[in-house]
Amino acid sequence: MSSLTLYGTALSGHVHRVKLLLTMLGLPYTWIEAGAEVRKSAEYRAFNPLAQIPVLVDDGIAISDSNAILIWLVKRYAPASGWLPQDLLEEVQVHQWLAKAAGEIRYGVASARLIKQFNAQENYDSAVQVAKKFLPTLEAHLSERLWLAGERATIADLACYAYVACAPEGGIRLEPYPAINSWLRRIAALPGFIPLPSLPLPAEV
Numbered sequence: 001m002s003s004l005t006l007y008g009t010a011l012s013g014h015v016h017r018v019k020l021l022l023t024m025l026g027l028p029y030t031w032i033e034a035g036a037e038v039r040k041s042a043e044y045r046a047f048n049p050l051a052q053i054p055v056l057v058d059d060g061i062a063i064s065d066s067n068a069i070l071i072w073l074v075k076r077y078a079p080a081s082g083w084l085p086q087d088l089l090e091e092v093q094v095h096q097w098l099a100k101a102a103g104e105i106r107y108g109v110a111s112a113r114l115i116k117q118f119n120a121q122e123n124y125d126s127a128v129q130v131a132k133k134f135l136p137t138l139e140a141h142l143s144e145r146l147w148l149a150g151e152r153a154t155i156a157d158l159a160c161y162a163y164v165a166c167a168p169e170g171g172i173r174l175e176p177y178p179a180i181n182s183w184l185r186r187i188a189a190l191p192g193f194i195p196l197p198s199l200p201l202p203a204e205v
Contacts, residue, residue: 139177
């Protein structure tokens with residue numbers, strides 16, 4: 001077994017998706033809290049010049065970008081597990097949802113949460129508009145299926161979960177989306193699930 005070290009912060013949805021997969025695969029790892037001061041250090045910037053989280057170090061190999069880490073873990077440790085389907089169409093569908101996690105989800109519900117909870121210097125109106133366009137699309141997709149891609153949970157579901165689940169922390173309600181809520185509950189019921197620590201809801205939610 002390789003030696004795995006995960007750098008991150010507890011409240012990051014990007015980090016949470018990696019933690020979920022590590023736990024669900026039963027892979028032991030060392031956790032290093034990587035707050036702002038750690039990320040400014042020369043040691044950290046040596047393997048992540050942009051000073052972002054998460055970073056996974058696997059036997060001296062540093063991998064950044066949460067979605068890339070998910071792919072690395074499945075292909076290296078559990079290629080036949082189904083977390084990344086071997087069927088080409090389903091694998092492509094997973095990558096499409098990973099792109100949405102980095103696009104519509106990051107600049108929609110995740111951005112709104114960053115602004116409301118951490119005073120991020122991003123545009124709240126833009127984040128709400130992105131979310132209002134994306135969430136009905138996600139709702140329609142999940143109204144016809146249990147999981148985002150294929151017939152079982154994949155890394156696509158893990159990548160998209162946290163920031164959608166935390167949408168109310170950014171002032172975006174999920175009550176209008178029953179299929180999304182059912183999907184969130186299915187993920188939370190998976191063996192090895194660990195929750196993202198909750199934050200207080202904004203006053204208007």
